[in-house]
Amino acid sequence: MSRPYAKLPAWIDYGLIPLINLVVAFLVAGLVVLLVGESPLEAAALMLRGAFGYAEGFGFTLYYATNFIFTGLAVAVAFHGGLFNIGGEGQAYVGGLGVAAVALSLGAILPWWLNLPLAIALSFAFGALWAFVPAYLQAKRGSHIVITTIMFNFIAASLMVYLLVGVLKPAGSMAPETRTFDAGGQLPKLKGLFELFGFNLGGAPLNVSIFVALVAAVFVYVLIWRTRLGYEIRTLGFSPRAARYAGMSETRLIVVTMMISGGLAGMMALNAIMGDQYRLAIDFPQGAGFVGIAVALMGRGHPAGIVPAAILFGMLYQGGAELAFDMPAISRDMIVIIQGLVILFAGALENMFRPGIGAAYQRVRFRTEEPAGANVGEAR
């Protein structure tokens, strides 16, 4: 039996199973909270209120979600080509160089809306470039992309420390970061937009790059499911031998797919650097590249799943921070444990409940469709 589990209806596949995974993750997280002597219900309430309960918190949630949309899309594109891009973190980090190059040089000359497309192009290019080397090594030499992209995260980290400490740091400053960008290098916040509807975002760093992220989601959908390149990427991902049979160049596809993936990860820097910090600082991606893996897994590689999954993780970041603040017994590390549990159940253990649910569904369906044992006589 090459196909042990038949296709389940979409509402189970995309609705029920992720929901059950999530509930189990939170139940286990609840046990952890119980262990440190706090009430899980209270903790959940605090977390939800922190993430969605008031406009500023929600603004933070969406700000984090923007990062995760970019990195989630990056991981998903590579997934479709059968490539596991663990290097989103490093690609985003290096992508920051592209953003900084535009913002530092043109920030005082051009307005933000002219700098934005340039920053998009350069952050994409820098991220793509950082993904190119592992991609080329995979395509030509067979060096495993998982290993090389992980190693490139470390190389990126060291490279950026070198640049920020030695090259980009303004003279006289003690912080390993660039100078603050001029006005043209700063993306507008959405505070004004939300005020029109009577919400006060306060200090939330939500900015226009969330729209760039949403456009990128549409772009990824069109690319993967509507273009020839996407068709070729999916063919390669499902069956490299079929791709070869169909006359597609595996080398070209691996390199192109990884560069698109790296470029999308690089664009994450728009949100963090141009939208919030207005300077290129050390370790600004803060793990968004890795969260992107969980987001892509949970979103099943589809933009329509990645956006909600990114918002969920945005909630975990923002709500988690508030929770750590309000419940001193729950430290920052506990939040990381809870996030880890969600990643574990939603991503890594994605298939844990599937067989059981599939069997249960099929039992219910067949019981209603045909009475059991109706054709005993015929078989004899």
Added chain:
Amino acid sequence: MAEPAIELIGIDKSFGAVRANRNIHLTVERGTIHGIVGENGAGKSTLMSIIYGFYQADRGEIRVAGRPAAITDPNAAIAAGIGMVHQHFMLVHNLTVVENVMLGAERSPLLDKGIATVRAELKRLETDHGLEVDPDAVIEELPVGLQQRVEILKALYRGADILILDEPTGVLTPSEADHLFRVLKQLRDEGKTIVLITHKLREIMAITDTVSVMRQGEMVATRKTAETSVAELAELMVGRRVLLTVDKRPAAPGAPLLSVEKLSVKDSRGVTMVDDVSFSVRAGEIVGIAGVAGNGQSELLEALSGIRRALRGKVAMNGRAIDPTREADPAEIRRIGCAHVPEDRHHMGLVLPFEENENAILGYQDDPRFQKGPLLDLAAMRGDARDKIAAYDIRPADCRLKTANFSGGNQQKIVLAREMERDPDVLLIGQPTRGVDVGAIEFIHKRIVEMRDAGKAILLVSVELDEIRALSDRILVMFAGRIVGERGPDASESELGLLMAGVDGKEAAE
């Protein structure tokens, strides 16, 4: 009468929403050879996996020698006296025969005692059953027939009274298969019970005592072999009467459209698989390549279709010279007017998770007909797929359905429709009916003959000797990478069988 060896009562097994076995009742009498036939996907392998403890039945009871047996895993099956010989051998290739037989029955951390026991036991089995094999031979150096014998010895060593063989002759030459049958008959005469799973009806007729037919997960009939016929079994398998011969006129071949000269191909391990092969295929003729799987046919097809780079040689296709030793490019071969139905439908010819219409353009994704600006023209793709579904009677007629959800026969029709509707001049076909149900075989054979009559040059590779003989106008036999003989379509099966086994052509003719 003694208690039956195995009794199955009301076995049900589902995988997700697929019901692989429904309400199966089966009685296998002691000391018989019991055949189980059915098309691919009829549920034979699932049923045997339940008896052997790989799967648990959702419902139903298994009785061994009259007593209910709880077979929860293969160890329990072995304890109950059931042994299994798998279609794909479960042997460790770099270990010796003794070590393989001992595997899982070592008894102590130090091996010397176990090895001594196995040696003594192998000796006894050899004298008792005539199952001769060198105990110190390394598995990968043994021919396939002997590897299979090691599998049988493994089962007997563990005390099997009941032997289940899953498609045992798929990898054997005809003479090796004959030898296997002699061994099985002897084991039966010594009181062992044998369950033989196959889709080859001739084998069933040749050696079984009783035969049960499965169709779509159900056991539809059980017959005494002596009281049934191939035609009746085929009808039971498919559920209707089928044509087993191919209707065709003599060929009227024209100019050569494919000529191969001194072609040599190495596989990915660096082993020469095609060795200095020359032949040509003319317009309007089917040239069949017969041979046991693994004698270079796959590599030959891959080299001709541009998937694999050849070591040396020359190929001319449709009047164009091609250098097969260059970096391979299947797209170029397609442009020249050569289509390829690959042997491995699941991993090469189709992308199973794709929608049907997406597979209908695989290999032709560059065709301007399917482009709309920077995007793929989904409407054109689906329209084209619907036309092919209608022309080839592909069922279900739904071009949006996931390809994995089509049956083997319909999947093959998807590939054939794609390749044949391009109206190629040269057609390379590998295993056109592997894993295809009998009803679809008829249809596929008819299409291949139609292509020939339309003046195409067709190179057919198949491990089914019957198929080669039924379709081909000329038969080339491949053995160990070489073409060891050419025969007409009327060559006898035994003659071809000897050639396939590597017996020299002159001897074979005698």
